[in-house]
Amino acid sequence: MNLETRKLHRLRLQLIRPYIYRLLLGFIVMLVTVVIQLSFPKAVAYFIDNSVKAQQSDWLTWVGLVMILVFLIHAAATSLRYYLFESAGTLIVTRLKQQLYGAIIGQGIGFFDRNNVGNLSNRLSADVEVLKDTLTMALAIALRSLLTCIGGAVLLLMLSPKLSLLMLVVVPLSILAARQAGKMVSSRSKLVQDNLADCNHIAQESFANIRLMHAFGQQNGAKRRYRAATDKTQDLSLGNTRIFAGFQGVTSFIQYMALLVTLWFGGQMVLEGQLSIGELTSFILYAAMVAMSASGVSWFWGEWMKAVGATERVFELLSLQPQIPEGPSEAELPQFRGEIAFENVEFSYPARPENKALRRFNLSVAAGEKIALVGSSGAGKSTIASLILGFYTPDSGKLRFDGVDADTLSLHAIRRNIAIVEQEPSLFSGSILENIQYALSDRLATEEEVIQAAKHANAHEFICKLPCGYDTQLGDRGVQLSGGQKQRIAIARAILRDANILILDEATSALDAHNEHLVQQGLEHLMKGRTTIMITHRFSTISRAQRIVVMDKGEISQIGSHDSLIRNSNGIYSGLMQKQLSYEASLEPVPA
Numbered sequence: 407m408n409l410e411t412r413k414l415h416r417l418r419l420q421l422i423r424p425y426i427y428r429l430l431l432g433f434i435v436m437l438v439t440v441v442i443q444l445s446f447p448k449a450v451a452y453f454i455d456n457s458v459k460a461q462q463s464d465w466l467t468w469v470g471l472v473m474i475l476v477f478l479i480h481a482a483a484t485s486l487r488y489y490l491f492e493s494a495g496t497l498i499v500t501r502l503k504q505q506l507y508g509a510i511i512g513q514g515i516g517f518f519d520r521n522n523v524g525n526l527s528n529r530l531s532a533d534v535e536v537l538k539d540t541l542t543m544a545l546a547i548a549l550r551s552l553l554t555c556i557g558g559a560v561l562l563l564m565l566s567p568k569l570s571l572l573m574l575v576v577v578p579l580s581i582l583a584a585r586q587a588g589k590m591v592s593s594r595s596k597l598v599q600d601n602l603a604d605c606n607h608i609a610q611e612s613f614a615n616i617r618l619m620h621a622f623g624q625q626n627g628a629k630r631r632y633r634a635a636t637d638k639t640q641d642l643s644l645g646n647t648r649i650f651a652g653f654q655g656v657t658s659f660i661q662y663m664a665l666l667v668t669l670w671f672g673g674q675m676v677l678e679g680q681l682s683i684g685e686l687t688s689f690i691l692y693a694a695m696v697a698m699s700a701s702g703v704s705w706f707w708g709e710w711m712k713a714v715g716a717t718e719r720v721f722e723l724l725s726l727q728p729q730i731p732e733g734p735s736e737a738e739l740p741q742f743r744g745e746i747a748f749e750n751v752e753f754s755y756p757a758r759p760e761n762k763a764l765r766r767f768n769l770s771v772a773a774g775e776k777i778a779l780v781g782s783s784g785a786g787k788s789t790i791a792s793l794i795l796g797f798y799t800p801d802s803g804k805l806r807f808d809g810v811d812a813d814t815l816s817l818h819a820i821r822r823n824i825a826i827v828e829q830e831p832s833l834f835s836g837s838i839l840e841n842i843q844y845a846l847s848d849r850l851a852t853e854e855e856v857i858q859a860a861k862h863a864n865a866h867e868f869i870c871k872l873p874c875g876y877d878t879q880l881g882d883r884g885v886q887l888s889g890g891q892k893q894r895i896a897i898a899r900a901i902l903r904d905a906n907i908l909i910l911d912e913a914t915s916a917l918d919a920h921n922e923h924l925v926q927q928g929l930e931h932l933m934k935g936r937t938t939i940m941i942t943h944r945f946s947t948i949s950r951a952q953r954i955v956v957m958d959k960g961e962i963s964q965i966g967s968h969d970s971l972i973r974n975s976n977g978i979y980s981g982l983m984q985k986q987l988s989y990e991a992s993l994e995p996v997p998a
């Protein structure tokens with residue numbers, strides 16, 4: 407076993423540890439059921455050998471009453487055992503899901519560039535469920551089978567050592583068959599889970615883009631892609647089923663052969679007076695019990711191997727070190743004045759190391775200064791925002807906040823001082839109130855604070871007109887908001903965050919003139935007194951900037967005020983602005 411495998415095994419055991427007493431109690435209750443089960447053939451033998459001699463019906467009544475009592479105890483123990491194991495499985499899986507979710511969201515942004523969302527959510531749902539099935543019923547059945555198998559073997563030996571030797575041939579054979587099947591299934595299960603994740607990814611992506619799919623009439627193409635992915639999973643699953651089917655056939659043949667041989671030799675022993683008929687009957691019952699439980703143990707082995715294969719990725723994810731460890735509460739973190747300095751920063755995204763997103767980038771932003779980043783698509787504007795937010799770190803060069811090297815500051819400290827309004831504002835399912843309260847992570851903002859922020863963001867009026875005001879539910883099952891309304895909620899959120907550094911990522915794109923006017927008013931309030939980095943094409947936003955940084959292929963190509971840049975008719979800026987202004991002129995005028 408190598409170090410990695412040992413580490414994964416340790417993680418599995420850690421998961422079970424808190425529920426060990428529940429499992430132990432389940433085990434004890436299970437022992438009761440096994441003892442009763444094992445005494446059943448003995449009771450049958452006693453019944454057969456004595457009922458002929460018994461003259462009074464009293465004897466039969468007593469035997470019947472004792473049996474009812476025993477069956478009742480067995481029934482109660484079975485229910486308790488079922489509950490204890492099933493509940494332990496549910497508790498373990500819930501804990502696993504919570505830990506896995508924490509491990510995933512604790513990873514840096516680069517991790518999400520490499521792993522797609524469908525895959526990750528599949529790990530949380532399908533993979534974890536496989537483990538649950540194994541941990542609950544399969545484990546319970548395997549333990550019971552193991553106990554029955556051992557107890558039955560001891561009783562067989564006591565009844566007839568000679569006949570028991572025959573069993574020594576059968577049990578190892580079926581265990582061997584199961585081990586072989588288990589090995590084959592384990593690696594295939596991993597493939598099945600990976601393919602299931604791909605199917606999930608395709609489905610999720612198409613649901614998320616359902617409007618686009620309908621608009622372009624791509625339903626048939628989408629069906630074809632989904633069919634191809636599910637067919638692949640189906641082939642792999644059927645392969646596994648075939649292995650199991652073969653295994654079932656082999657073990658059942660071994661068992662029947664064992665029965666035949668036992669009857670053959672046992673019959674002769676009865677004829678020779680070495681065994682009574684009752685003893686032979688109980689021997690056969692024990693033999694069947696041992697054979698059945700041996701295949702139960704081996705079946706579990708197969709299930710376990712399947713679960714090990716299927717959950718390998720889950721435990722790999724769990725073993726990842728969190729990139730963003732838990733931090734102190736936001737109130738304890740230092741407040742920046744808002745100076746930002748890039749010194750000779752070079753950066754390539756980990757997913758595309760050959761492509762330099764920033765080259766020798768130098769920029770000093772004073773506290774409270776408003777900077778607009780402009781440039782063609784792919785010039786590196788969003789990359790600047792990602793580095794400021796600490797989503798990635800520069801490959802070389804320095805990034806400083808208030809003159810302090812960002813490497814020496816915690817991500818919590820940096821992010822505490824930044825608010826962001828995104829291009830496509832993200833709103834969660836939940837009320838409008840909760841969506842604005844999202845601004846603060848260490849305390850719940852009061853309703854008054856939220857209303858105040860919404861008023862400054864020009865959002866209060868439209869929120870009040872909604873059916874449930876601030877309690878209106880958003881998201882899939884809630885109210886759908888317009889682009890401008892979403893942006894005003896995002897602005898309210900940023901106002902409530904009250905950070906000294908503000909990042910506006912094309913915050914006023916794709917709005918009609920009236921909405922843009924309202925959003926601009928909200929932004930104006932938001933930007934007051936804060937260092938602001940605006941990523942934009944819109945003239946109305948650019949005109950608010952004190953300096954404009956024109957970017958081209960990861961470098962600064964021009965820098966200065968709008969007036970100074972526009973005078974240079976050879977620069978990129980004047981070309982960009984001419985196009986932008988003629989585009990904006992074609993839009994509806996702002997109402998008075």
Ligand SMILES: Nc1ncnc2c1ncn2[C@@H]1O[C@H](COP(=O)(O)OP(=O)(O)OP(=O)(O)O)[C@@H](O)[C@H]1O
Pocket residue numbers: 519755756757758761762763781782783784785786787788789790
């Ligand atoms: N997550 C990523 N992984 C790999 N490469 C990326 C990633 N994000 C951006 N890039 C690449 O980095 C370069 C800079 O991209 P960036 O998003 O900063 O440009 P931008 O100026 O913001 O463009 P746009 O105006 O279109 O948003 C581009 O070549 C882009 O393809």
